[in-house]
Amino acid sequence: MHILIANDDGYLAPGIAALVKACQGLGHIDVIAPEQNASGTSNALTLSRPLAVFEARGEHLRGFRVVNGTPSDCVHVALTGLLERRPDLVLSGINNGANMGDDTLYSGTVAAAMEGYLFGIPAIAFSQVQHGWAHLDAAAAAARAIVDQVLAGGLPDKPFLLNVNIPNRADAADRPRRVTRLGRRHASEPVVRQTSPRGDTVYWIGPAGDAREAGEGTDFHATANGEVSITPLQVDLTDHAARPQWAARFGQP
Numbered sequence: 001m002h003i004l005i006a007n008d009d010g011y012l013a014p015g016i017a018a019l020v021k022a023c024q025g026l027g028h029i030d031v032i033a034p035e036q037n038a039s040g041t042s043n044a045l046t047l048s049r050p051l052a053v054f055e056a057r058g059e060h061l062r063g064f065r066v067v068n069g070t071p072s073d074c075v076h077v078a079l080t081g082l083l084e085r086r087p088d089l090v091l092s093g094i095n096n097g098a099n100m101g102d103d104t105l106y107s108g109t110v111a112a113a114m115e116g117y118l119f120g121i122p123a124i125a126f127s128q129v130q131h132g133w134a135h136l137d138a139a140a141a142a143a144r145a146i147v148d149q150v151l152a153g154g155l156p157d158k159p160f161l162l163n164v165n166i167p168n169r170a171d172a173a174d175r176p177r178r179v180t181r182l183g184r185r186h187a188s189e190p191v192v193r194q195t196s197p198r199g200d201t202v203y204w205i206g207p208a209g210d211a212r213e214a215g216e217g218t219d220f221h222a223t224a225n226g227e228v229s230i231t232p233l234q235v236d237l238t239d240h241a242a243r244p245q246w247a248a249r250f251g252q253p
Contacts, residue, residue: 001151002025004078004087004116008071008095008108010037011056011064014133015094017227019126022140023091023147030087032078034108034214035068036041039095040205044070048226051077073110077120087157090116091147093126094139098165100129100219101183102210110163117161124150124162129223134168141173142166142228148176165219178227178248183211 003023005018011033020031032053046069051108065082067074075090092112099107113123126143128136146164163182166172189206196202214220219229247253 002085002087003027003029003089003091004092005031006074006112007093008038008112010034011066012135012181013133018136018140019091019094019143022144030083031064032067033122034074034140036182038070038098038108040106041070041108042106043072043114044145046070056162060236074114075112077226087121090123092119092226094143095127095190096133097131098129099127099163101164102185104163104182110170114161117159120159122155122159124164126164128166128168130168135170135172138170138172145173148157161233163231163233165223167226176227176231178222179198180219180229180231181217182223182231183214183220231253
């Protein structure tokens with residue numbers, strides 16, 4: 001087994017260290033992560049400058065490689081030239097905070113896993129529901145248990161993309177695991193205006209909106225009830241149901 005692990009919080013984040021430690025014994029592990037926190041970068045690739053890759057320093061970072069780019073850059077570079085062998089599985093996280101509902105469109109954690117999926121490799125993104133890394137060891141144990149469960153049946157020929165959100169609980173590894181669908185959020189809160197030291201008006205993106213579709217079966221509902229949410233994702237954004245009416249509007253048979 002050959003596993004590639006990335007994240008979006010940066011190579012120094014506790015979450016990726018916990019995930020790497022939890023996956024020890026599964027096989028060869030390559031760790032390739034962003035130099036800086038790249039949360040919210042979605043699937044961005046850096047095309048305006050070259051990317052640098054360097055070995056991380058520190059005994060606890062032995063084997064970590066760092067890319068001065070986005071989470072998608074890390075996985076893309078790894079799969080298209082950096083790694084000598086194609087990995088069997090791509091893991092991303094553990095993220096500091098939830099990636100549920102509409103958040104998945106912005107998430108660098110999900111994007112890193114998705115990049116592996118786009119290359120035909122099974123991939124799983126892991127996030128803790130709340131910020132702050134509380135009970136991170138338990139979340140890492142839950143992540144390992146999910147990986148073990150996925151591998152127990154053998155990896156399928158067709159790649160998959162799973163988005164996992166783990167409650168910040170000491171018993172996270174023992175909580176029920178629920179296969180869910182994405183919920184929806186209300187629109188984000190307004191931007192926060194501030195004045196810079198030079199007198200310019202600057203804007204901070206506002207907080208995410210509250211959940212507006214969080215009923216039974218959603219990732220929001222599962223985690224609110226202390227369960228681990230596992231959502232299978234796909235990349236096809238086509239609105240297939242609307243295609244006929246748009247085809248008629250544009251005069252296509």
